[in-house]
Structure formats: C-alpha cells, structure tokens
Amino acid sequence: MARSLSFFSRRISVRVIGIAALTLLATGMAANLAALTLENLVTSESSLAGGQLVSPAALPQSDLAVQVRRQMVLALFVMLLLVPILALTLRATVLAPLQRLRRQVRALAHGDLESAVTVESDDEIGRLAAAVEQVRVNLHESFEDLFRQNERLSQLDQMKDEMLGQASHELRTPLTSIHGFVQVLAGGKAGPLTELQEEVLTMVGRNVDRLRTLVCDLLDAERVDKTPLNSTPVAVEDLLQEVIDDQQVSAREKGLALNLAVPDHTRVMGDKERLREVFTNLISNAIKYTDYGRVSVRSLHTHDRIVLEFQDTGIGIASHLQPHVFDRFFRVDDQRVQGEEGTGLGLTIVKRLVTRLNGMISLSSEPGRGTTFRVTLPRAADEQTAGATAARTSILVATPDPLVQTVYGATLTHDRFDLSYASSPSGVLLRTRRERPDVVVLALGNARPDELVRRVARGADMARVHFVIIGGRPLRDDDDDTTDPVELAVRSASRLPVEAGPRDVLAVIEARLGLSAAPATPASTKGAA
Amino acid sequence: MTAHAPDAREARLAALRRRYLDTVLENVQRLHSDLRGRSGGDGHDNAFRLAVHSLKGSGGAYGFPEITQRAAVVEQDLLDGRDVTTLVHGLDELLASIQGAQRGLPVEVTS
Numbered sequence: 001m002a003r004s005l006s007f008f009s010r011r012i013s014v015r016v017i018g019i020a021a022l023t024l025l026a027t028g029m030a031a032n033l034a035a036l037t038l039e040n041l042v043t044s045e046s047s048l049a050g051g052q053l054v055s056p057a058a059l060p061q062s063d064l065a066v067q068v069r070r071q072m073v074l075a076l077f078v079m080l081l082l083v084p085i086l087a088l089t090l091r092a093t094v095l096a097p098l099q100r101l102r103r104q105v106r107a108l109a110h111g112d113l114e115s116a117v118t119v120e121s122d123d124e125i126g127r128l129a130a131a132v133e134q135v136r137v138n139l140h141e142s143f144e145d146l147f148r149q150n151e152r153l154s155q156l157d158q159m160k161d162e163m164l165g166q167a168s169h170e171l172r173t174p175l176t177s178i179h180g181f182v183q184v185l186a187g188g189k190a191g192p193l194t195e196l197q198e199e200v201l202t203m204v205g206r207n208v209d210r211l212r213t214l215v216c217d218l219l220d221a222e223r224v225d226k227t228p229l230n231s232t233p234v235a236v237e238d239l240l241q242e243v244i245d246d247q248q249v250s251a252r253e254k255g256l257a258l259n260l261a262v263p264d265h266t267r268v269m270g271d272k273e274r275l276r277e278v279f280t281n282l283i284s285n286a287i288k289y290t291d292y293g294r295v296s297v298r299s300l301h302t303h304d305r306i307v308l309e310f311q312d313t314g315i316g317i318a319s320h321l322q323p324h325v326f327d328r329f330f331r332v333d334d335q336r337v338q339g340e341e342g343t344g345l346g347l348t349i350v351k352r353l354v355t356r357l358n359g360m361i362s363l364s365s366e367p368g369r370g371t372t373f374r375v376t377l378p379r380a381a382d383e384q385t386a387g388a389t390a391a392r393t394s395i396l397v398a399t400p401d402p403l404v405q406t407v408y409g410a411t412l413t414h415d416r417f418d419l420s421y422a423s424s425p426s427g428v429l430l431r432t433r434r435e436r437p438d439v440v441v442l443a444l445g446n447a448r449p450d451e452l453v454r455r456v457a458r459g460a461d462m463a464r465v466h467f468v469i470i471g472g473r474p475l476r477d478d479d480d481d482t483t484d485p486v487e488l489a490v491r492s493a494s495r496l497p498v499e500a501g502p503r504d505v506l507a508v509i510e511a512r513l514g515l516s517a518a519p520a521t522p523a524s525t526k527g528a529a
Numbered sequence: 530m531t532a533h534a535p536d537a538r539e540a541r542l543a544a545l546r547r548r549y550l551d552t553v554l555e556n557v558q559r560l561h562s563d564l565r566g567r568s569g570g571d572g573h574d575n576a577f578r579l580a581v582h583s584l585k586g587s588g589g590a591y592g593f594p595e596i597t598q599r600a601a602v603v604e605q606d607l608l609d610g611r612d613v614t615t616l617v618h619g620l621d622e623l624l625a626s627i628q629g630a631q632r633g634l635p636v637e638v639t640s
Contacts, residue, residue, distance in 0.1 A: 399590065401590070403548075403549065404587060404590040407542065407545055407546075407590060407591055407592070410541060410542040410545070411542070443586075470589070470590075497589075498585060498586070498589060499589035499594035499595075499597035499598055499601075500594070501589045501590050501592045502592070503592065
C-alpha cells in the first residue's frame with residue numbers, strides 16, 4: 001500500500017505540473033485568440049460599413065481590441081503568479097498528506113501497531129487515513145486479544161502440568177501396592193490358582209505394569225523441568241557404550257546391529273545421568289521402530305559443539321507427523337508397531353532434557369528408510385582444545401556467479417575448510433540436506449535470505465549449521481526470546497552488508513570457529529549444485 | 530581437490546579481479562553511452578536495472594566494496610525514479626570507482 005501511495009503521489013505531482021502548464025498555455029492562447037477575433041470583427045464591420053477599406057486604427061472600436069489584449073496579457077501575468085501558488089497549495093494539501101500517510105502505512109506494514117495513522121484533512125485522503133487507522137486499531141486489538149489468550153493458555157497449560165504431576169504422584173503409591181499384591185497372588189503365596197485365575201492375574205499384572213510405566217513417565221515429564229542438573233564434562237563414548245551394552249539384548253532379539261562410531265576423546269558438558277536417560281530413550285526408541293538393519297550412533301564435531309547422530313533403518317516417520325514427534329503422548333500409528341508398549345512421553349522428556357542441557361535436538365526421517373535424531377550438545381572446554389586440530393569445517397558457498405565462486409575458493413583458504421558451492425536456492429537446499437555443512441554462506445542477491453535459512457534449517461541439522469548472509473534486509477528486533485530452533489538459526493546468522501566480500505566472510509568464519517592461523521593451503525572443493 | 534601455492538593463488542585471484550574490472554568497465558561504459566543517448570525518460574528499463582543490480586551484488590564479492598556502494602546508489606536512484614541526468618552522474622561515479630580499482634591492482638607481469 002505504501003508503494004501504491006508513493007506511486008500515486010508521484011503521479012499527482014506530475015499531473016499538477018502538467019495541469020498548471022496547460023492552464024498557462026491555454027490562457028495565453030485564449031487571450032491571443034480573443035484579441036484577434038475582436039480585431040477581425042471590428043475590421044470587417046468597418047470595411048463593410050463604408051464600402052471602402054478603413055484602417056482599424058482609425059476606428060474607435062479598435063481601442064477595444066487593444067484594451068482586451070492588454071487585459072488578457074494582464075490576466076496572463078496574474079495566472080503566471082497564480083500557477084506556482086496553486087502548485088504549492090496542491091503540494092501542501094494533497095502531496096504532503098499523501099506522503100505522510102505513506103510513511104505511516106509503511107510503518108504499519110513493518111509491524112508498528114502502536115503509532116496512530118493520522119492525517120488532518122476532511123477530503124478523500126483524510127477519509128483514507130481514517131480507514132487505515134481503523135484497520136490499525138482493529139489489528140492492534142486483535143493482537144492484544146491474542147496475547148492475552150496466549151498468556152491465559154500458558155497459565156492453564158502450567159496448571160494442567162501441575163495437576164498431572166500431582167495426580168501421577170498420588171496414583172503411584174496405590175499402583176505399587178496393587179503390583180505387589182498381584183505378584184503375591186501370582187506366586188501362589190495366597191493359595192493355589194486355577195488356570196483361568198493365573199491367566200487373569202497375568203493380564204492384570206501386565207496392565208498394572210503399563211499403568212506404572214505411564215505414571216512414572218508422567219512424573220518424569222513433570223520433574224524434568226524442575227530437577228537441578230549438573231554441568232560437568234562427560235565422556236560421551238563411555239556413556240554411549242554403557243547404554244548400548246544395556247540395549248544389546250533387545251537389539252539381538254530383533255536381529256539388529258548396534259554400531260557406535262564416536263571418538264573416545266569426545267566430551268560434552270552436561271549431567272551424566274540425564275544424558276544416560278536421553279541416550280537410552282533414543283536408542284531404545286530406534287530399536288523399537290526398526291525391524292531390519294541397524295541402529296548406529298556417530299558424532300560430528302564443530303568448534304564448540306558435539307553433534308550426536310542416532311540413526312536407524314526403521315519404519316521412518318511421515319513428514320506431516322515429524323513436527324509432532326516431540327509432543328506429549330505422540331505415538332507413530334503404524335500397524336508394524338502396534339504391539340509395542342509406550343506412553344508417548346519419551347521423546348518429550350528427551351527434548352526437555354536436551355534443551356535444559358543447553359543443547360538442541362532435531363530429526364530427519366524418510367518413511368520406509370529410517371530416522372535420524374541429532375542431538376547437539378556443548379563441547380567440554382578441554383575437548384574443544386584437544387579437538388581443535390582435528391575437526392574440519394565444511395562450508396557451502398551459495399552464489400550464482402561461477403567466477404565469484406572461484407574468488408571464494410581462492411580466499412577461503414584454510415587447511416581445515418572443505419568448500420562446496422551452490423548457485424541457487426534449490427541448490428542450497430539440495431546440498432545442505434546431502435552434505436550437512438557447518439557453515440552456509442548465502443550471497444545469492446536474494447531479498448529474502450531469511451526464508452531460505454528457514455527452509456534449510458527445517459530440513460538440515462538446524463543447531464549445527466551457521467549461516468552467513470550477505471546483503472538482504474536487516475532482521476526485525478521483535479520476538480527476541482523465541483525458542484523455536486528454526487527462528488534461532490535465523491537470528492543467530494551472521495549478517496554482512498551487500499558490499500562484503502570473501503575476506504569479510506573468512507573473518508566471520510574464523511572468528512566463529514576461533515581460528516587465528518593465517519590461511520595455509522586451499523580448501524578442498526566440490527562442485528556446484 | 531586442487532592445490533595451489535599461495536603465490537600462484539594470489540596471482541590467479543588478481544587475474545580474476547582484473548578480468549572482472551575490465552568486463553564491468555566495458556559494461557558500465559555501454560550503459561553510460563546508452564543512457565546519454567536518451568533524450569528524455571527516467572532511465573527505467575529492465576536490462577539497465579538488472580545490470581546495475583548485478584554490479585551491486587558482484588563488486589564486494591570480488592573485493593571492491595566501493596563498486597557495490599556506487600552501484601547501490603544508482604539502483605536506488607532508479608527505484609526513486611530519478612531523471613537521466615542523475616543516473617548519468619551515478620554512472621560517472623561508478624566508472625571512476627572501477628577505474629580507481631583498476632589502478633589499485635598490481636601490474637600484471639608477462640614474460
């Protein structure tokens with residue numbers, strides 16, 4: 001709308017000048033025409049009257065023509081004076097309010113719902129401004145209403161969590177008693193059982209176990225946000241090996257291979273027992289939903305983060321269900337796993353724990369081919385130092401110009417860099433999914449690089465990829481406290497002005513990775529998508 | 530994987546940058562003469578706009594931020610609907626930047 005107003009005001013400006021010029025021209029022409037007509041009239045009348053030609057100057061009527069011409073010339077001068085005044089008046093009454101309105105509408109379009117749209121005028125522009133102001137007021141009220149509702153829903157959600165936790169706690173004690181009594185009965189300690197009684201007791205016992213698991217998970221889910229956590233260096237490889245040893249029986253029963261490929265020096269900051277819970281949950285989940293193949297765990301290292309990938313060759317999760325995987329009570333509705341027990345709280349607990357440990361979790365999955373969960377955790381300080389010489393950084397440079405790609409290749413020279421290139425947004429999506437680079441440099445001249453970042457972050461490991469955006473519009477300041485990982489990826493992107501070049505990008509990447517060494521050898525390169 | 534010694538790499542980079550400047554100088558000179566040939570109008574046409582936008586995007590990438598800045602000014606003038614005289618002036622400044630950058634490049638040694 002602001003653009004339309006700008007266009008409108010520019011057109012009005014041109015029209016005002018045009019009308020003024022035409023008025024001026026028309027006035028001059030009319031003056032001359034009137035004087036000539038009058039003169040001709042006088043001449044022809046005088047010629048006819050005497051039957052001979054008489055000079056017009058000799059006739060008293062010719063004075064009238066001269067006077068008319070003088071009047072007209074005077075009128076022309078008056079018009080000459082009036083036209084600029086008219087133009088200035090139009091500018092003050094039409095253009096200036098339109099420009100003011102345009103500025104206000106532009107602010108509104110950028111989300112400024114606080115500033116009133118006001119144009120003091122009783123004409124169409126004033127009415128247009130009043131209509132826009134009404135829209136602003138309605139929008140403002142709607143947002144306020146949404147905000148209040150959101151607050152209320154958050155409070156209700158918290159109350160519900162507390163009630164659920166309390167109820168679970170109250171349920172656990174009687175359930176423990178029931179479980180004990182069922183075991184007494186089933187063990188024949190209360191007397192011999194018939195075959196039917198044994199069968200019924202087995203069913204009761206199984207359901208009591210399920211109830212206990214559900215209650216324990218509910219309590220865990222409620223407790224996970226409140227229990228204090230340690231933050232100490234944890235040897236991930238040792239911990240994962242212990243978890244895998246615990247899960248070997250389940251995996252062997254299904255004929256699955258459990259692979260671990262994590263360097264033994266890998267250490268993260270966290271709470272060992274909480275991490276054990278996370279790893280156990282992810283690995284047991286992977287086993288549960290995998291019938292053939294393997295479950296493997298591997299690690300990727302960046303300067304300050306460790307990414308642990310839990311990959312299975314299981315049934316996978318349909319894309320429309322993936323956003324709900326971490327929701328409470330979510331379970332994959334698949335015939336192949338209907339017999340599997342579970343409460344649908346495990347991944348909720350995992351996500352909350354990982355978030356509390358200053359980490360992030362994401363997944364990628366393809367139905368029929370398997371699922372990969374990626375847990376990103378802060379690297380322990382000594383681990384950062386020890387691994388500094390070993391880890392490599394993969395960088396995807398996205399720019400449409402092959403020669404610019406060459407310039408980047410010749411500038412981003414470091415023996416720890418692996419470079420690849422993309423020439424278009426679709427190439428970026430393809431390569432990030434295939435290669436999962438550590439850094440993506442976006443120099444595509446795209447006016448909305450943030451959208452591309454969002455699309456990449458949704459598909460790739462959003463916690464690990466760092467984006468460097470060249471050009472593009474600055475990010476708005478609102479919603480700074482977002483916890484959405486995709487938005488966090490957008491907000492944490494390094495933003496460089498449009499005139500920034502490969503050397504600026506190199507400086508950003510080196511600063512981010514904590515590299516200070518001078519460029520050594522060129523990075524290894526891959527082709528452009 | 531391609532390996533170059535640092536000197537060879539710098540030479541290749543310098544050659545690329547020189548080639549870039551030669552190309553854009555030619556392009557801007559052509560834009561400049563096209564624009565001056567116009568008797569009126571506001572310089573609005575897609576080819577012109579795209580050429581200027583491309584210069585804005587590429588200057589910094591080759592290590593010439595001033596070219597990007599000058600091209601950005603011309604692009605903004607275009608968006609603001611400025612007259613041909615203003616645009617010609619912007620291109621003059623752009624040409625001066627390109628020529629200045631050419632003078633700043635190391636002299637190519639041929640044997």
